[in-house]
Amino acid sequence: MIRVRIAPSPTGFLHVGTARTALYNFLFARNKKGKFVLRIEDTDIERSSDEMVDVIVESLKWMGLYWDEGPYFQSERREIYREHADKLLQAGLVYPCYCTKEEIEERRRRVIEKKRAWKYDRRCLFLTQKEKEQFERERAKALRFKVEKSSSFEDLLHGRIERSKEDIEDFVIVKSDGMATYNFACVADDHLMKITHVIRGEDHISNTHKQILLYEAFGWTPPEFVHLPLILGPDRAKLSKRHSAVSVLEYRDRGFLPEAFVNFLALLGWSPGGDREIISFDEMIELFSLERVGKRGAVFDIKKLEWMNGEYIKATSDRELLQRLLPFIENKPVTKEKGQEYILRVIGLLKERLFLLSQFWELGSYFFILPEQYDIDGFAKYVRKGKAEIKEERIGEVMKSFKNLKKFDSETVEGCVRNIAECMSIKPALIIHPIRFALTGKTVGPGLFELMEILGKDECIRRLEYFVENIIPQYRTQINANMLKLLSY
Numbered sequence: 406m407i408r409v410r411i412a413p414s415p416t417g418f419l420h421v422g423t424a425r426t427a428l429y430n431f432l433f434a435r436n437k438k439g440k441f442v443l444r445i446e447d448t449d450i451e452r453s454s455d456e457m458v459d460v461i462v463e464s465l466k467w468m469g470l471y472w473d474e475g476p477y478f479q480s481e482r483r484e485i486y487r488e489h490a491d492k493l494l495q496a497g498l499v500y501p502c503y504c505t506k507e508e509i510e511e512r513r514r515r516v517i518e519k520k521r522a523w524k525y526d527r528r529c530l531f532l533t534q535k536e537k538e539q540f541e542r543e544r545a546k547a548l549r550f551k552v553e554k555s556s557s558f559e560d561l562l563h564g565r566i567e568r569s570k571e572d573i574e575d576f577v578i579v580k581s582d583g584m585a586t587y588n589f590a591c592v593a594d595d596h597l598m599k600i601t602h603v604i605r606g607e608d609h610i611s612n613t614h615k616q617i618l619l620y621e622a623f624g625w626t627p628p629e630f631v632h633l634p635l636i637l638g639p640d641r642a643k644l645s646k647r648h649s650a651v652s653v654l655e656y657r658d659r660g661f662l663p664e665a666f667v668n669f670l671a672l673l674g675w676s677p678g679g680d681r682e683i684i685s686f687d688e689m690i691e692l693f694s695l696e697r698v699g700k701r702g703a704v705f706d707i708k709k710l711e712w713m714n715g716e717y718i719k720a721t722s723d724r725e726l727l728q729r730l731l732p733f734i735e736n737k738p739v740t741k742e743k744g745q746e747y748i749l750r751v752i753g754l755l756k757e758r759l760f761l762l763s764q765f766w767e768l769g770s771y772f773f774i775l776p777e778q779y780d781i782d783g784f785a786k787y788v789r790k791g792k793a794e795i796k797e798e799r800i801g802e803v804m805k806s807f808k809n810l811k812k813f814d815s816e817t818v819e820g821c822v823r824n825i826a827e828c829m830s831i832k833p834a835l836i837i838h839p840i841r842f843a844l845t846g847k848t849v850g851p852g853l854f855e856l857m858e859i860l861g862k863d864e865c866i867r868r869l870e871y872f873v874e875n876i877i878p879q880y881r882t883q884i885n886a887n888m889l890k891l892l893s894y
């Protein structure tokens with residue numbers, strides 16, 4: 406049975422790179438009807454926190470990556486590591502090291518100054534019996550693995566990867582505080598948890614070499630290894646905060662749908678074949694294979710993610726979208742007063758234009774409150790192009806006609822506006838743009854007549870009046886001379 410794991414360290418939030426690794430492990434496990442294990446690698450007690458464990462768990466759940474086993478916590482497995490370290494100590498494969506951080510740092514600095522590469526100089530391997538006894542009394546000790554062989558393994562993606570023993574230092578397996586290091590705990594756990602495939606980032610290759618030596622020391626068969634290429638920024642450097650958000654929950658909070666985020670991540674290094682881009686979770690599980698994972702780093706293109714999110718939003722039912730939107734509008738009390746049916750109608754109209762859930766309020770706050778601002782500069786562009794103009798008497802005419810309407814559905818309103826334009830012998834656009842501007846404060850948006858139907862007759866008239874009484878005079882005095890010219894009739 407295939408068994409894979411994701412083993413995040415709770416020293417920070419769930420990074421996009423780890424999220425993709427988790428996804429590939431998950432898809433591989435589901436595709437092979439295997440098990441997906443969650444292991445929290447919290448051996449670095451100082452830097453790990455419960456809060457980050459919660460963030461990691463929440464991130465995985467948000468993405469729909471539910472684990473079959475775990476979470477296991479390495480901090481609760483100290484005894485297991487100690488027993489295993491003892492075995493290696495007894496077999497003479499590891500040795501105690503009493504060097505302090507400062508001493509090592511000092512020696513390292515001196516070697517680097519001479520432009521030579523540093524690796525642990527085996528000072529503690531050659532201590533005299535007397536020195537050893539003295540250190541034993543005075544100092545805490547770590548355990549170091551004595552590297553005597555080169556390392557070589559077959560990576561399922563990259564083929565054979567080798568490293569000569571000269572390039573691997575005697576690495577620490579148990580720190581002076583008694584806690585196992587990542588490399589040691591990882592090998593013990595992967596073995597004891599019967600992990601068959603270790604799928605992780607390429608940045609772990611040098612760790613894998615050390616881990617291979619540990620597998621050999623224990624006489625254990627190592628799992629298969631797959632080192633995924635890194636996720637890159639547009640400049641082809643490793644993706645970092647400098648390029649874009651790297652915390653999974655930040656994408657949630659920005660209004661990405663988990664389905665879109667997962668779809669996007671899946672394609673950062675894997676391809677189902679052909680040029681399909683929108684793939685459902687179930688299809689991903691069905692089609693996923695390690696053979697179709699690329700060797701080259703994939704570039705994280707935020708524009709593509711936004712496009713994909715827009716596609717997923719369009720494909721989501723209005724009712725479902727309402728549920729997803731609620732966290733983004735809950736803090737706007739008016740949305741509660743208006744009720745869900747009203748919001749649903751707004752969703753129906755704005756859906757096509759929505760790339761992020763968080764944009765909903767920005768795009769459509771005017772459905773709930775008076776326009777928060779009027780995009781006077783944008784409107785001025787229309788005026789300059791001769792596509793619109795504001796004449797109070799025209800707005801007055803429009804209001805009068807609206808007041809007389811018995812029905813206020815989009816067709817009736819449209820008929821009424823076109824009729825006014827015809828009577829005045831002007832293009833309908835010369836009325837349509839100013840009405841949109843007066844009602845919404847914006848120059849673009851969904852179909853004007855549809856949005857008017859949703860706002861309703863009374864609200865439309867109220868806003869037109871408000872516009873004439875408050876906004877036009879305000880801009881007359883506030884805006885620059887150019888606009889004054891445009892608005893003063």
Ligand code: GLU
Pocket residue numbers: 411412413414423446587591604605609
């Ligand atoms: N704790 C390691 C990390 O977060 C796990 C690496 C591995 O998968 O072995 O990078």
